[in-house]
Amino acid sequence: MPANRMSIRFKIRRQDAPGSPSYWQEFAIPYAPDHNVISALMVVQNNPVTTDGQRVAPVVWDRNCMEEVCGSCAMLINGVPRPSCSALIDSLTQPIVLEPLPKFPVVRDLLVDRSRIDEGLRRVRAWIEIDGAWDTHEGAPRISPIEWSANYLYSRCMSCGCCLSACPQFGPHSAFIGPAALAQVRLMNAHPTGRYDQAERLHAIMGDGGISDCGNAQNCVRVCPKAIPLTTAIGELGRQTTVQAVKDLFGG
Amino acid sequence: MKTTPTAIVIGGGLAGLWATLRIADAGFPVQLFSLFEVKRSHSVCAQGGINAVLDTKGQRDSIHQHIVDTLKGGEYLANQPPVKSMCEAAPGLIHTFERMGVTFSRTSEGLLDQRLFGGVKNKRTCFAGASSGQQLLYGVDQQVRRLESLGQVVKFEWWEFLSLLKDADGVCRGILAMDLKSLEIRAFPADVVVIATGGFGQIYAPKTTTSSHCTGAAASRCYQQGAWFANAEFFQFHPTAMIGRDKNRLMSEAARGEGGRIWTPRDPRDARAPNAIPEAERFYFLEEFFPAYGNTVSRDEASRAIWHVTREMGLGIQGTDRVYLDLTHLDRAFVSGRLGAILDIYRKFAGTDPLAAPMEIFPAAHYPMGGLWVDFERDADGGMRPDSPRNQATNLPGLYACGECDYAYHGANRLGANSLLSASFSGRVAGESVVSYLKGLDHRRTPLDQAGVAFEIARQQRLNQDLMRSNGPENPYQLHQALGALMTTRVGVVRVNSELATALDELRELERRAASVALGDSSAWTNQTLVFARQLQDMIRLAMVVAKSALERDECRGAHHKPAFKIPLPEGKFAGDPEFEDYRARWRANNDRWLKTTIAEFSAEGPRIHDEEIDLSIYPPTEPRDYR
Incomplete structure (x- = not known):
């Protein structure tokens, strides 16, 4: 710790554009105990000079809420995918190695293109089919507090992409939709009226790139910053899809 | 040739997505612009909940009381018809959210739960765990994705609004936007524009609870093109934000409500750990200044007292902008049960345990009550006339504003848990107004002057080039x-x-x-x-x-x-x-x-200010507030 108390050192993987080669640069900023990775990157941004004394372009990265609820700022920090706003410097081994979230195309430096998450949500129809966004003078059917607490866990998924980047089955090499969208199928299928479209959602994950591509590595659940029980959801969906397959077979 | 008119919505937070839903529901195509994926918008940060009178707690709560609380909380500065309509619409909005699948917290009977929230007497706040804003935003985000899959909405994420395109009559006919990746600047013609780009807490950074994209730049660009900006002087500061170098994070008022004490060492040079400072050497200034209320004094009074002690008396912790919010004297089990969510936030972002040592806090810019000026049409009942194209219309024809970037619902101060409500309601109303506006358009309107558009693109490109070439200090x-x-x-x-x-x-x-x-x-x-x-x-x-x-x-x-x-x-x-x-x-x-x-108009010399009468037709101020 004493060595760390003088400065905060970073080793950052940079990339100027999609498809261009990546390279490393190192930075150091004065130590302060209350830094997280974002606030430290902001200091680098104010004066982007490497430890070799080279003035370089400010590091590009994504952030917004800085309260671990928007999902923007996820990156690979010392080899672990996680939001950078809640990555406190004092809890990290130095030099702190920052890399873009793997499995997603790099836009520039630490900024990646996560549009595949959105595509996944569209594919599984992760919404409730309502008649329209107007008042029908009725709410939804009741939901027991026990069901609510199970559902709430999944509704906190912020599409940060950590689970996807940790999943060995997900990536440019495969069509696997990944745990985040699967968990939303679990959530929507549990809603009292969302159930009406359960079969469609299940069919969407029964084909290529669907639930059977899960290799059960369990990495997703280990890295989820919101502790969402992703593997539990996948297990439940395994049963739901099996039942659906039987129904499909016998016209149930 | 008659073509279907189109709308542009700028901003994908709660208000922008509501507007998008209502416009697309009516069959008009929407192009939705956002600086990032819409579900990352600042609406996710609202923790507390959303007010709606459901009267399910045996307290005889009434919509009238919600209206009065909102107007009085805003010290009568809000026009009253929009507030009335908002409070009346709230229960319907909650039920719509519920149908969208929002995971509202439940009672033991499986019904929507409601809790008490700052400054009011009745339980009227619906909530979804400790992440109400996130859940509400996801509800509309999912619906927009549904409409996107039907081709009714096209998203332009990672695009930034730069300027409004106006025709020869000064009517908004589209926007200029920049692709944040390629930096391409492109014109997007449309028949109406809705701006829903949120607040502007970043002008107080880092002493703000707002997200890094809450710059107010988009609203400012509209203002610089002639849109009026109203009541800008009213900015709510939250007294107890935990201090951070990147931003300040809100610590709910519940911390004071449950017995938290605010203090600072009597000697600003005192460098001891807070737990080592004896009682006699601590300055519990809220308790001294406000003997009747002590630490539960209102948000504003608390902010001012902290300001006074740190900036005017020089008594911040070691002379800095910090005071203690202390929970360490309370029973650990009690505090953990009541304030679990706050304790978790503090531990996560400060790395220390607030049950072992006091939290360090300071007031932070939280919510602007002011914003772009918007109109309304009063109906015979004293509320807003439904579907009037005047509702949420700025002074620029064809430009509508809603959400935190309008000024209309909170007067001089905002009631807790009314922000998610005003964002949802004003977004919905803006969408409905836009539909009326589009239906009323003359299809033989003169087309946008293409030379003018090309000129504006060139001007914006030049601004980029000038900045890229600039080699200033x-x-x-x-x-x-x-x-x-x-x-x-x-x-x-x-x-x-x-x-x-x-x-x-x-x-x-x-x-x-x-x-x-x-x-x-x-x-x-x-x-x-x-x-x-x-x-x-x-x-x-x-x-x-x-x-x-x-x-x-x-x-x-x-x-x-x-x-x-x-x-x-x-x-x-x-x-x-x-x-x-x-x-x-x-x-x-x-x-x-x-x-x-207060209305500000842009001029090259600086803002020009004039004022406008307020519609006090529902609950006029007759007596000064007196809480004694």
Whole structure:
């Protein structure tokens, strides 16, 4: 710790554009105990000079809420995918190695293109089919507090992409939709009226790139910053899809 | 040839997505613009909940009481018909959200639960665990995705709005936007534009609870093109935000409500750990200043007291902008049960345990009540006329505003848990108004002048090129820090006219400096510094509106506190006493002079201010507030 108390050192993987080669640069900023990775990157941004004394372009990265609820700022920090706003410097081994979230195309430096998450949500129809966004003078059917607490866990998924980047089955090499969208199928299928479209959602994950591509590595659940029980959801969906397959077979 | 008119919505938070839903539901195609994936919008940060009178707690809560609470909380500065309609619509909005699948917390019977929230007597706040805003946003995000899959909505994420396209009659006919990756600037013609780009807390950075994209740049750009900006001087500061270098994070008022004590060492040089400082050497200033209320004094009073102790008495912890919010004297099990969510946030972001050592906090800019001026049409019942194309319309024809970037619902101060409500409601209303506007359009309108559009594209490209080539002495990120420090010090919790005048001078100086930056990044691909340097200039121009509006208003009202013009309540005197009657007369005279909407108009010399009468037709102020 004493060595760390003088400065905060970073080793950052940079990339100027999609498809261009990546390279490393190192930075150091004065130590302060209350830094997280974002606030430290902001200091680098104010004066982007490497430890070799080279003035370089400010590091590009994504952030917004800085309260671990928007999902923007996820990156690979010392080899672990996680939001950078809640990555406190004092809890990290130095030099702190920052890399873009793997499995997603790099836009520039630490900024990646996560549009595949959105595509996944569209594919599984992760919404409730309502008649329209107007008042029908009725709410939804009741939901027991026990069901609510199970559902709430999944509704906190912020599409940060950590689970996807940790999943060995997900990536440019495969069509696997990944745990985040699967968990939303679990959530929507549990809603009292969302159930009406359960079969469609299940069919969407029964084909290529669907639930059977899960290799059960369990990495997703280990890295989820919101502790969402992703593997539990996948297990439940395994049963739901099996039942659906039987129904499909016998016209149930 | 008759073609279907199209709409553009800028901003994908709660308000923008509601507007999108209502426009697309009516069959008009929507192009939705956002700086990032819409579900990452700042709406996710609202923790507490959303107000709606459901009267399910046996308290005989009424919509009328919600209206009165909102109007009084805003010290009568809000036009009353929109507030009335908002409160009346709230239960229907909640039920719509519920149908969308929002995971509202439940009672043991499986019904929507409601809880008590700051400043009101009845339980009327629906919530979804500790992440209400996130859940509400996801509800509409999912519905927009549904409409996207049907081809009714096209999203332009990672695009930034730059300017409005107006036709020869001054009517908004589309926008110019920049792809934040390729930096391509493109014109997007449309028949109507809705701006829903949220607040502007970043002008106070880092002492703000808002997200890094809450710059107000988009609203500022509309203002600079002629849209009026109203009540900019009213900015709510949250007294207890945990201090951070990147931002300040809100610690709910519940911490004080459950017995938390605010204090600072009596000696600012005291460098001991807080737990080692004996009771006699601690200054529990809220308890000393407000013997009746102690630590549960209102948000505003608490913010001002902390400001007074740190900035005026110099008694912040070791002379800095910090005081303690102490829970360590309370029973651990009790605090953990009642304040679990807050404790988790503090542990996560400060890395220390607030049950072992006191939290360090300071007031932070939280929510602007002011924003783009919008119109409304009053109906016979005293509310807003449904589907009137005037509702949520700015003074620029064809431009609508909603959500935190409008000014309409909170007056001089906002009630807790009314922000998610106003965002949802105003977004829905804006969408419905736009539909009426589009239905009423003359299809033989003159087309947009293409030469004018090409000229504007060229002008915007030149702004980029000038910034890219500029090799001035300034760094935009450092200027942002200077802006935040200046606004916090001179246009913050407590206002003094000489300071405000100085602030305006300094803002002009900052504006000049912001034009001579060196980006340090010459890349034409995803150049975030270029994007920020542009936003910074617009933030400074908006900060001038705040400072100038604050300078003009010589009174204390809601969040705008100018001690030199305070009318003190005579102690120990009540109605009938000459001192009280004199006070009442002064209060009335003050309302005659100042109970008006402040409106700022852009000019090259700086904001020009005029005022506008307020519609007080539902619940006019007749008596001064007296909480004794």
